[in-house]
Amino acid sequence: MNEEIKWGYYMSGSMLESNEQKDCQNLCNDFHSTIEFLGKRWMGIIIYSLFKGPKRYHEIMENIPGISDRLLTERLRDLEKEGLIVKRILPTPKRKVEYELTQSGKKLEDVFLTIVAWTQAKNES
Helix, strand or coil: CCHHHHCCEEEECCEEEEHHHHHHHHHHHHHHHHHHHHCCCCHHHHHHHCCCCCEEHHHHHHHCCCCCHHHHHHHHHHHHHCCCEEEEEECCCCCEEEEEECHHHHCCHHHHHHHHHHHHHHHHC
């Protein structure tokens, strides 16, 4: 058996790639797009503010000085579209809207806390 085939190599056009290289490339692409999404301006702090539980729009706005109404609305829509938050319209006489992390969004808490701890330790040194 050809040694290249034995180790899972295949020809892709004129370039020889391994399955491991292809897997790594896919992982890199997924990782990069995730970091870009979470790294959008204000995205991280919006998610971080929801770790303590559901919040109404104005509560999120008050917790993030400097964010515009338009940008907060856009980021909340992005998070909802990605399945990281859910928007609830509360059954009250006056319309009230609340945002809460989904299970998928809650899984980011350990990641965020680790990044915060790493950042604080880095800034102290």
